[in-house]
Amino acid sequence: MSEVACEILLDGPAASGPALVLTAPISFWGGVDPKTGRIADVRHPQHGDCIAGRVLFLPGTIGSSSASAVLLELVHAGRAPAAIVLHEPDAILLLGLIVAREMGWETPPAVRLDRTMHGQFAGRSVTVGADGSIAEA
Amino acid sequence: MVELSEEEAAVADGRDGAGAAMAMRIVADSARLLGAPRLLPIASAHIDGALYHGDSGTLFAERLVEGGARVAIRSTLNVGALDLTGCSRDRLPEHERGMARRMMDAYRALGCEPSWTCAPYQAGHRPALGTDVAWGESNAVVFCNSVLGARTNRYGDFLDIACAIAGRAPDYGLHRPENRAATLVFDVGALPRSFVASEIAWPILGSLFGKSVGNDIGVVAGVDAHPGEDALKAFGAAAASSGAVGLFHIAGVTPEAPDVATALAGRTPSATIPVTAEMVADARSRLSTAQQAERIDAVAIGSPHLSLAEFERLARLIGGRRLAVPIHACTGRHVLAGLDRLGLRKPLGEAGVTIVADTCVVVTPILPELAGGVLMTNSGKFAHYAPGNTGYDVLYASLAECVESAVAGRPVLERAPAA
DSSP states (O other): OOOBOOEEEEOOSOEEEEEEEOSSOBOHHHHBOTTTOBBOOTTSTTTTOBOTTSEEEESOBOOOTTHHHHHHHHHHTTOSOSEEEESSOOHHHHHHHHHHHHTTOOOOOEEEOOGGGTGGGTTSEEEEOTTSOEEEO | OOOOOHHHHHHHTTTTOHHHHHHHHHHHHHHHHHTOSSEEEOSEEEEOTTSOSSHHHHHHHHHHHHTTOOOSSEEEEOOOSSOTTSSSOOOOOHHHHHHHHHHHHHHHHTTOBTTOOSOGGGTTOOOOTTOBOEEOSHHHHHHIIIIIOOBOOBOOTTHHHHHHHHTEEESOGGGSGGGSSOOEEEEOTTSOHHHHTSTTHHHHHHHHHHHHHTTSOEEEEOOOSOOOHHHHHHHHHHHHHHSOOSOEEETTTSTTOSSHHHHTTTOOOSEEEEOOHHHHHHHHHHTOSOTTOSOOSEEEEEEEEEOHHHHHHHHHHHTTOOOSSOEEEEEOHHHHHHHHHTTOHHHHHHHTEEEEESSOTTTSOOSOOOTTOEEEESOHHHHHHHHHHHOOEEEEOOHHHHHHHHHHTSOOOOSSOOO
């Protein structure tokens, strides 16, 4: 697999983890348990999977103004994804990471990659580089 | 790429202290992700961030306090998780109650007004037409944009208080006049006038409007009399619960819509939705999850928070009778003095009304834990959120029906809905 270059949304040191490629958009508020990182939305295809420590590929997000609070809570609890790969930037979700960084907590990087490119990483262990590239770890 | 003014850059660099710097950087980073070219000065804020969702939010607010931050503009507070007036009691566990209290204290320390209401626009916070503000809480946002004609996006946790401290907001979305015009028409002209003039019409129409317009901005046509501010409050709250509505227009009623053509900025609408009695009946039935309920366990009203006028109506409908099932009446502390002045607080309490101030029954556990419980409400917003947040099934009804049912202890519904 070749390396894929991505736009950096929020920078950070390189981060690795097993990829979790979601196949449907998710609402963090109500959709992800803020204490564990488990996908709690019973209607979501990846219901029951845990986003903690994963490189999380998001094909879309369903807006809730509390998504940022859930993500901040996950970072604080040590249950955040290792890195987040978004089809398009979601300013409300990413605000959780902006605030986490301001708090001085270890914060996953976020990059942008078209969702048609997400599937190739499913089931692999990947690294998001400091330059925004994604490659198999 | 967002460009900061010299002043903004100096604040972000720490000129005014660590708290002010953190707030300005959060606003600027958000502006960058939103694609806003610059920041705008804002006149006021309404802060939704002081509702406890977890310890991290409390630590964030306390960090701002430690950094010496203060709000730069008038900032009212939305509900917290606790009723600090002592009118009602919650069932929060001890750790959560302590952290929620610390959070509310921190937001006070930042200079926010302890309004603790989701209806700040009825508590004296009414920004002028055309002013830029940063408001949170979906019903307050939609009222502010639509009924007051001030300009705000939907500001959520963290960004609301950061904007209030910075006195700035990202320049995008509904701050820009060109983004405020309606693109579709929601025509209620074929509905019976008596229905459109009724109290129960507005939460139902709001719920239908929110589902129908999607991400577009709609103008309601066919309303020939101002329905009153409490009706607009109910309409907006229901619309913002069932859809992502941040702004609506009602031709002849709201300030940016003297008529349909003006609301559309002279353009042809992408669609016109002719609202039918069947659509209304369907929207009404969707507000209930327990339409066939034979008993009710509680009544909740006041989302958005009740005005004094709504309390007067409640007292008139109860008419000195005793309730078999309690009515939880949620409101802001700004209404309590009026209740005392009118001598309503004691008789309402004796009848069986529990006044809930500073908070409400869907954001904090106040209703008794009850598997299979049925909650009756006249609020489109409670109807939307109560099943998920309280575990109660919901039966939606008019205020008069809520009161009669509370007296009887079982659903007492008028026959068919008027539409």
